[in-house]
Amino acid sequence: MAERMLQFVTQPQVQPEKRGADERRHDFGEIYKGFVRTRAEEQASRCSQCGIPFCSVHCPLGNNIPDWLKLTAEDRLQEAYEMSSATNTFPEICGRICPQDRLCEGNCVIEKGFESVTIGAVERFITENAFEQGWVKPSMPERELGRSVGIVGAGPAGLACAERLRALGYEVHVYDRHDRVGGLMVYGIPSFKLEKTVIARRHALLEQQGIVFHLSTPIGAADGETSLDELRNRHEAVFLGTGVYRSREVQVPGAGLNGVVDAIDFLTASNRRGYDEDPGEDLALHAKGRRVVVIGGGDTAMDCVRTSIRQGAENVVCVYRRDRENMPGSRQEVGNAEEEGVKFEWLAAPEAFVGDQKVGGVRVQKMRLGAPDATGRRSIEATGQHSVVEGDLVIRALGFDPEDLPALWQQPDLAVTRWGTLKVAPGGFETSLEGVFAGGDIVRGASLVVWAIRDGRDAAESIHHYMTQTAAAEAAE
Ligand code: FAD
Ligand code: SF4
Ligand code: SF4
Known part of the structure; x- marks a missing residue:
């Protein structure tokens, strides 16, 4: 093992290749490419095979990460697949969309001093390779229970x-x-x-x-x-x-104006178009040529701003009442959004949707950070300074109840x-x-x-x- 594993000292972390922003902002294809076999095996070999693997402790599925990394590094890919799929029903999905920086990878011990093992990308590779090899089979029951x-x-x-x-x-x-x-x-x-x-x-x-x-x-x-x-x-x-599925409301005047929409409606319509379906509404839920304002700082808000860019919005602004350090969404997604051309208005709390019948923008009050609360999260205080972020499509992305x-x-x-x-x-x-x-x-x-x-x-x-x-x-x- 010693020869194959523990390579983090000499082998740097390599993330999966990301398509350039100029290319990806025009289509809905995945932005990260998968690892090829040699890269997955090399990256898996960086694992130090911890006695107490904090990566597994912080994986909600308790995945047996060090074991399948070792099997991958040893080119025992079918065994790696069997082990990874024993605890995860959809490993190729988690490998793509888990917020790894907050879960397995964020708790990888070599993160301190070196960069973490790219666990998610290896997990994705293991299952994609298994699909290619024909190893992924439905789990058929041994007998019918009649219930x-x-x-x-x-x-x-x-x-x-x-x-x-x-x-x-x-x-x-x-x-x-x-x-x-x-x-x-x-x-x-x-x-x-x-x-x-x-x-x-x-x-x-x-x-x-x-x-x-x-x-x-x-x-x-x-x-x-x-x-x-x-x-x-x-x-x-x-x-x-x-x-x-119940969208959280922004409790401010003007919510009934034309052009103020909920994130789930906007994203559902966009996803339906991806199936070449006409979602049936008169482009009310399409960002093409529009100035888009998205309210919220979570992952749903990031999905809305990045969808708007791909639909051909004239410009896209994300309004959030705290700052970058105190937002709930993934930092990686904020970085991706910025690369694709999204602007952020940090420390801006919405006060009203302005306009006459049709929305023309969002009036915001500038905030500043106050003392941390009991959870350590910093409170926000009003500054009394107001401004309007202009936009003719305003998307509410404040989460769901x-x-x-x-x-x-x-x-x-x-x-x-x-x-x-x-x-x-x-x-x-x-x-x-x-x-x-x-x-x-x-x-x-x-x-x-x-x-x-x-x-x-x-x-x-x-x-x-x-x-x-x-x-x-x-x-x-
Ligand atoms: P859902 O996925 O919501 O599935 C519920 C199903 O129940 C739906 O198909 C619905 O149609 C059906 N249903 C509801 N009511 C009825 C009814 N009365 N009759 C029949 N069917 C009904 N999580 C991540 O891990 N990574 C991400 O990157 C990520 N991005 C996200 C982006 C967005 C925009 C959103 C909204 C969520 C995101 N999440 C992400 C969260 C994740 O999608 C959810 O936590 C997860 O899908 C919850 O799974 P679920 O099976 O409980 O519910
Ligand atoms: Fe667990 Fe895989 Fe998600 Fe990491 S990417 S938290 S290993 S399921
Ligand atoms: Fe390997 Fe990192 Fe997990 Fe340790 S914490 S077993 S180094 S992936």
């Missing part, structure tokens, strides 16, 4: 849960109101971060595994919707992975927390309704794909346990 589970939501939580349950032998039915599988991975995250073919390839595998998809099938209590009670009658257990599911679904006994997320049993995934489980954003609040995968996998274990117990109880009757 079924209904899953609401074809996002990463629902899909990961479905994949595990089907492998155990359950009949699995996934219901989604959208016409495509993937949840926010399809209609939220732009394809310059995650190309849609990557999701379609997984969809095909899940179908081969025998999972039945019921798309364009909303669950709820409105006309034409299938009710939760109906699903509970149809299946022995149900998993809810419905995500969070859960919809009121008990009211929407007419399920008053479905317990929620004070934030509106579904309440689940401590340390488990069962909701207040017997046999109904939940995970992903609808339980955590807006989070990450990798956490949704973790929840889906763990919830599948809980559901299996529940099904085994109920089957035993039925047999004893």
Whole structure:
């Protein structure tokens, strides 16, 4: 091992090649290229094989990172794939879109003094190579259990849960109101971060595994919707992975002006156009030739500014009330946005959308940073200086809250927390309704794909346990 590994002292970190800003700002193709084999093996060999691997500790899936890095460095790529896919349902997706700087790579010990191992890019390579070699196969059940589970939501939580349950032998039915599988991975995250073919390839595998998809099938209590009670009658257990979709409001005057839109509507329309679909609205949600102002400092805001650039906006400004150091979004994404031509108005708090019928800009007040609060995050104070950031398309990207599911679904006994997320049993995934489980954003609040995968996998274990117990109880009757 010693010869192959520990190369970080002599071997510098190399990031995957990034397409130049002048090229990429005109299309929606992924901006990072994958590693070639020799590069992946060389970069994996930088790992120092820590006794306590902090990279794994900080990976939400607890991935066995040092072991699959070592196998990669030794050119044992099939074993590396088997090990990496044992803990992660969609490693090629996490390798692309996990915020690695806050998770595995940000906690790599060689980060101190040297630069971290490029874990995400190696993970992506391992699975892409496995697809090319034909090693990625659906996990077929050894026997059919003759019992079924209904899953609401074809996002990463629902899909990961479905994949595990089907492998155990359950009949699995996934219901989604959208016409495509993937949840926010399809209609939220732009394809310059995650190309849609990557999701379609997984969809095909899940179908081969025998999972039945019921798309364009909303669950709820409105006309034409299938009710939760109906699903509970149809299946022995149900998993809810419905995500969070209620856009947070900017509580300022002028929100009703023409040209003020929500991030999710803007991004969904853009993603639909990527499928060569006409989203049907009169370009109200298109940035071409417009002066765009995006409000917010998170990853959704970064996706909106970068989508606007690609759609041919005249100029794009991101308005955020704190500064670069105190924003929630990834630094890497801010850097990418700046390279592509986005301007940032830091320390600017929106006060009003201005205009007459049509929006003409956002009036902002300049802020300054104050003392840190109990969490260490610095507060902001008003300076009394006002200005207007001009724009004729204003996109609100302040995050998402859960919809009121008990009211929407007419399920008053479905317990929620004070934030509106579904309440689940401590340390488990069962909701207040017997046999109904939940995970992903609808339980955590807006989070990450990798956490949704973790929840889906763990919830599948809980559901299996529940099904085994109920089957035993039925047999004893
Ligand atoms: P979702 O992915 O939201 O899936 C929920 C599914 O349930 C959807 O398909 C929806 O149609 C369906 N559904 C909802 N209600 C019903 C109903 N009543 N009936 C039937 N179906 C229903 N995370 C990262 O890790 N990296 C990123 O780079 C990243 N970028 C992001 C960019 C944007 C713009 C956004 C909005 C989010 C981003 N995230 C990112 C977060 C990530 O997408 C989510 O945390 C993750 O998708 C949550 O998975 P989920 O399965 O819980 O829910
Ligand atoms: Fe890192 Fe995400 Fe992969 Fe875990 S799943 S190793 S956090 S890229
Ligand atoms: Fe290797 Fe870094 Fe993980 Fe240590 S923390 S095992 S060096 S990847």
